[in-house]
Amino acid sequence: MTEFWYVLNHWGTVVWLFAAGLYTWFAVGSDLVSMLRKRRNDTKAQASGGPEPEALPDHPRKD
Amino acid sequence: MSTDAPLPSWSIYAILIAQGGGYAILVWFLGRARGKTADSFLSGGRDIGHGMINASVVATWIWAATLMISSWTGYHYGFIGPWWYALGATVPLPLMAYLGRRIKTVMPQATSYPEFIRRRFDEKNHVLHSAISTVVALWITIMIITGGAIVGHAFTGAPFWAIAVLMVVIFVSYIPLAGLWASIFADTIMSLMLYVCLMVLAAAVLIKIGPSEIFHGLSEVARTQPLLEPGTTEAHHSSQWDGLNWLNPSGLGFLIVNTVGNLGAVLCNQTYWSRVTGARDPQTVFKSFMTAAICWWPIPLATGTALGVTALSQGLVVGETYSFGDAAMVFTEAEAVAPVMAFLVLGFVGLTIFILAVGSATVSTGAGEILAVTTVFVNDIYKGHINPRASDRNLLTASRVSLVATAAILLAVVLIFRHVGFSFAGMYQAMGITFSSAVIPVIMACYVKSTNRNGAFVATILGSVCGMSYWIATGADLLWGVVWGNIIVLGVSALIVIPWTILRPQPFDFDSLTEAEGVLSTHPTLS
Numbered sequence: 001m002t003e004f005w006y007v008l009n010h011w012g013t014v015v016w017l018f019a020a021g022l023y024t025w026f027a028v029g030s031d032l033v034s035m036l037r038k039r040r041n042d043t044k045a046q047a048s049g050g051p052e053p054e055a056l057p058d059h060p061r062k063d
Numbered sequence: 064m065s066t067d068a069p070l071p072s073w074s075i076y077a078i079l080i081a082q083g084g085g086y087a088i089l090v091w092f093l094g095r096a097r098g099k100t101a102d103s104f105l106s107g108g109r110d111i112g113h114g115m116i117n118a119s120v121v122a123t124w125i126w127a128a129t130l131m132i133s134s135w136t137g138y139h140y141g142f143i144g145p146w147w148y149a150l151g152a153t154v155p156l157p158l159m160a161y162l163g164r165r166i167k168t169v170m171p172q173a174t175s176y177p178e179f180i181r182r183r184f185d186e187k188n189h190v191l192h193s194a195i196s197t198v199v200a201l202w203i204t205i206m207i208i209t210g211g212a213i214v215g216h217a218f219t220g221a222p223f224w225a226i227a228v229l230m231v232v233i234f235v236s237y238i239p240l241a242g243l244w245a246s247i248f249a250d251t252i253m254s255l256m257l258y259v260c261l262m263v264l265a266a267a268v269l270i271k272i273g274p275s276e277i278f279h280g281l282s283e284v285a286r287t288q289p290l291l292e293p294g295t296t297e298a299h300h301s302s303q304w305d306g307l308n309w310l311n312p313s314g315l316g317f318l319i320v321n322t323v324g325n326l327g328a329v330l331c332n333q334t335y336w337s338r339v340t341g342a343r344d345p346q347t348v349f350k351s352f353m354t355a356a357i358c359w360w361p362i363p364l365a366t367g368t369a370l371g372v373t374a375l376s377q378g379l380v381v382g383e384t385y386s387f388g389d390a391a392m393v394f395t396e397a398e399a400v401a402p403v404m405a406f407l408v409l410g411f412v413g414l415t416i417f418i419l420a421v422g423s424a425t426v427s428t429g430a431g432e433i434l435a436v437t438t439v440f441v442n443d444i445y446k447g448h449i450n451p452r453a454s455d456r457n458l459l460t461a462s463r464v465s466l467v468a469t470a471a472i473l474l475a476v477v478l479i480f481r482h483v484g485f486s487f488a489g490m491y492q493a494m495g496i497t498f499s500s501a502v503i504p505v506i507m508a509c510y511v512k513s514t515n516r517n518g519a520f521v522a523t524i525l526g527s528v529c530g531m532s533y534w535i536a537t538g539a540d541l542l543w544g545v546v547w548g549n550i551i552v553l554g555v556s557a558l559i560v561i562p563w564t565i566l567r568p569q570p571f572d573f574d575s576l577t578e579a580e581g582v583l584s585t586h587p588t589l590s
Contacts, residue, residue, distance in 0.1 A: 006278040006281070006307065007274040010277065010368060010372075013265070013364050013365040014269055014365055014368075014369070017364075018262055020357065023354070024255065024258060025255055025258070027117055028251050029114070030112075031113065
C-alpha cells in the first residue's frame with residue numbers, strides 16, 4: 001500500500017465518523033423538536049378543554 | 064505518581080452517577096407518561112421517530128468491547144483490522160432493516176419477536192426462541208457489565224464490585240419510569256455523547272501525529288520487525304509486521320467470525336426487535352436500521368484506525384510504561400491499546416474521554432438488554448403462559464418487578480463469576496456458534512410462507528449442536544476453529560430447514576397476522 005492510499009484511508013475514516021456524528025445529531029435534534037412541539041400542542045389542547053392525549057390508548061381498538 | 068490506575072476512583076463514580084441521574088431526570092420530565100400502560104411501557108408507544116431509533120440502534124450495538132477490540136485489531140492486523148471488524152459487525156444491521164420492516168408490516172402489534180414466531184410457527188418454536196432471546200440478552204449483559212467494570216477498575220482503581228453495582232443501579236433507575244421509551248431516549252443521548260468523544264480523539268490523532276507519519280511508522284515496523292507483544296506466537300508477530308497489507312490472512316478469518324457470530328447476537332436478540340416495536344412505522348424501521356449501519360460502521364473503523372493503527376505505527380510495546388508530561392501509564396495488555404493511545408495523545412483528558420465513551424456504551428447497551436429480558440418474560444412467558452388474563456396493572460407491576468429481579472440476578476452472577484475467576488475468553492465466540500443456527504429459520508419465518516415448522520425447530524437445535532461439537536473437538540480453538548464452527552452452524556441449519564421446507568411445505572397466510580391483536584391485549588386470543 002502506498003502512502004497516498006494510506007492517507008486517503010485515514011482521512012476517509014475520520015470524515016466518515018464526522019459525517020455520521022453530524023447526521024445523528026441532526027436527526028435526533030429534528031426528532032426532539034417534533035416531540036417537544038407535539039407536547040406543547042397537546043398541552044394547549046388540554047388547556048382548552050380537550051382530553052389528555054397521552055392518556056388515550058396507543059392503538060384504540062375497534063371494539 | 065502511581066501508574067497502576069492513572070485516574071482517581073471518584074472519576075468513574077462521577078461519570079456513572081451523572082449519567083444515571085441525568086437520564087432519570089430527563090426521562091421523568093419528557094417520557095413518564097409512557098409508563099402508564101403495559102403496552103406503552105414495553106412498546107415505547109410505537110410512535111418513535113427515525114432520529115431516536117437510528118441513534119438507539121447505534122448506541123445499543125456499541126459495547127465497551129467495540130471500542131477496545133476494534134483498536135486491538137488495528138494494533139494486531141494493521142490498517143485492515145478495523146475494516147474487517149467494522150464490516151463483520153455491520154452486516155446484521157441492514158439484514159435487521161429488512162426483517163424488522165417485514166414484521167412491522169405483517170404484524171404491527173407484535174411486541175417481541177418470539178411473539179411473532181409463536182403466531183407464525185407454533186408453541187415449541189416460541190418456547191425455543193423465547194429461551195434463545197433471553198439467554199442471548201442475559202449473556203450479553205453479563206459480558207457488558209463485567210467488561211465495563213474491568214475497564215473502569217483498570218483505569219480508575221475503583222473496586223470491581225462497586226462499579227458493577229453502580230451500573231446495575233443506573234439500569235434500574237430510569238428504565239422503570241418509562242420502559243422502552245426511556246431506554247431508547249437514554250440510548251439517543253449516549254449516542255450523541257459517544258460521537259463527540261470519538262470525534263475529539265480521532266481529530267486529536269489527526270492533528271498531533273498525522274496520517275503521513277503513521278504510514279511511515281507502519282513501514283518502519285514492517286522493515287525492522289520489532290517484538291511488540293513479548294510472549295506471543297510467531298504468527299501473531301507476522302500479523303503486526305504486515306500492517307499495510309490489504310489481505311492480511313488472519314484478519315480475513317476474523318471477518319468471518321465477526322459476521323456469523325454477530326448475526327445471532329442481533330437477529331436473535333429482543334433488544335433490537337424492541338427498536339422495531341418502538342418505531343413509528345415500517346418505513347421508519349427500514350430507514351433507521353439502514354442509516355444506523357452507515358453511522359455505526361465508522362465508529363469502530365475510525366476508533367481502531369486512530370488509536371490501534373497509530374499505536375502500531377508508533378511501535379508501542381506491551382509491558383512498557385508511557386508518559387504524557389509528568390503523568391505515566393503502563394501498557395498492560397494489547398487489548399488496552401485504545402486507552403493507552405488516548406492517554407498518549409491527550410493525556411488525562413484523552414483517557415477521561417475514552418472512559419466516558421466506554422461508560423456510555425456500557426450503560427446504554429446493558430439497560431436495553433435487561434429490558435429485553437423483561438419484555439420476553441412479561442409478553443411471552445407471563446402473559447403468554449402463566450397468566451393470560453392478567454390486567455394492565457398486573458402487567459405493569461410484573462414488568463417493573465421483573466426488571467429489578469433480572470438486574471439483581473445479573474449482578475449476583477457477575478460478582479460470583481468474578482469471585483471464582485471465571486474466564487470469559489472465547490465465550491462471545493461460543494455464543495455466536497450456539498445461537499446463529501436460529502438466523503436462517505428466523506429469516507425464513509419472515510419471508511418464506513411455506514417454511515416447515517418442524518424443520519425450523521430441528522435446524523435451530525441441530526445446527527447449534529453440530530457447530531458446538533466441532534468447536535469443542537478443536538479444543539475450543541479461538542482462531543480457525545471458531546471460523547469453521549460458525550460456518551458449520553449456518554451451513555447445517557440451512558441444509559436442514561431448506562430441503563425440509565421444499566419436501567414438506569407448510570403454507571402460511573401472512574395476512575392472518577396483520578389483524579391479530581398483540582399479546583398485551585386485555586382479551587387474549589392465544590390459548
